[in-house]
Amino acid sequence: MTVRTTPRLLLTVTLALAAALLFAQLARADADTGPASAGTARLAALAGDVTAADGHRYDARDHTGRTMDAAQIAQTPDGRYLAVYHTLLADGRFHAAVATSTDLRHWQRRHDFGPGTHQASLAHDGRGGYALAYEKDPRNHIAVRAYRNLAALLDGRAHRAFDAPLTLSRCAEGTPGITSVRGATIHLTGHYLADCDTDRQLRATLTGFRRWHAEPDRRLDHAVRAWGTGGNIGDRAPVDLGGERVVLVEGQGRRSDFGSWGTYAYDPGSGRADSLDVRTHGGSRAFANPSVTLLTDPRGRPALLVGLFIPREGSAPGEAGQLLYWHRL
Incomplete structure (x- = not known):
């Protein structure tokens, strides 16, 4: 079929192209106007240099040799450290587990939460107990559990x-992060597989272990996409620095390319994010599943601990796997 070009058609096409170019320039401008906030700048400075950390461990594993992928760290009132993480085992399924440590380098696995559990997140409930969330398969969804005490x-x-039911995607919702526990109400973040195709961000609330409400977090998605990420936007972790809430979040540059994962510091106030240029000892270039925690380090000093998973596709020799490192504050 032959299409005749008319002045009106040419004008329409020209305007459409100009609008697309302007949108791309504005999106890029969001990422190029300096730090999103003082908090994101400070987090980027602390989390960006592994070589200057006060302590670190590449390829973290528990005492049985299981990899501690996507580890999130918490600290007990008596000073011990807790890690929740997952490992792909010989049965072909992920298993989430919890381990304890006294030095952040050596970990004793205490419990396996069973096959089909992964991407775990742990939080104190303020009453001596703990809330745990993880992604569970089959029919990937967010599962939440409550424990009366550490034992x-x-x-x-x-x-x-x-x-939780799937309410934003009929295919998958997961990678939960517990942001707060207030009495009978648990606030979480996570992702959903938008159009059963690409991971995007969600916020959720669980009330009384009965009522679940989830909604998209498009503002966070936009902040990460402004950096040109064309793939999934997944795991994230909040931290309060100097009275500012900052969120460390992962974004994939190219779909299906594990070597293109990057990490960003997001400011919820401005809705903007800074890209982190993470420097490791060997020069790894891909970083996923970020976690960040304020704690007391093994020498008794206040510190910021960062966890990053280094995919093999973007790793330097000896650095693939779970990285844990901390900076004294």
């Missing part, structure tokens, strides 16, 4: 359980 957590004895 119950380490034994895997949950007294409350909730498996």
Whole structure:
């Protein structure tokens, strides 16, 4: 079929191209106007240099040799460290687990939460107990468990359980992050597989282990996409620095390319993000599944601990796997 070009058609096409170019320039401008906030700049400075860290461990593993992928770290009131993480085992499925440590380098696995559990997140409930969330398969969804105390957590004895329905995607919702526990209400973040195609961000609230509400977080998506990320936007972790809330979040530059994962510091106030240029000892270039925690380091000093998973596709020799490092504050 032959299409005749007319002045009106040419004008329409020209305007459409100009609008697309302007949108791309504005999006890029968001990323090029300096730090998103003082908090993101400080987080980028602390998290960006592994070589200057006060302590670090590449390819973190528990005492049995299991990899501690996507590890998130917390600290108990008595000073011990807790890690929740997952490992792909010989049964072909991920297993989430919890481990303890006294030095952030050596970890004793205490409980395996079973096959089909991964991307775990842990939080104190303010009453001596813990809330745990993880992605669960089949039919990938967010599962939440409550434990009365530390002993119950380490034994895997949950007294409350909730498996969330899929409300934003019929295919998958997961990679949860517990942001707060306030009485009977748990606030979480996560991702959903938008159009069963690409991971995008969500916020959710669980009330009384009965009522679940989830909604898209398009503002966070936009902030990461402004850096040209064309793939998934997944795991994220908040931290308060100098009275400012900052979120460390992962974004994939190119779909299906594990070597293109990068990390960003997002400022919820401005809705903008800074890209982190992470420097490791060997020069790894891909970083995923960020976590960040304020704690007391093994020498008793306040510190910021960062966790990053280094995919093999973007790793330097000896650096693939879970990286843990901390800077004294």
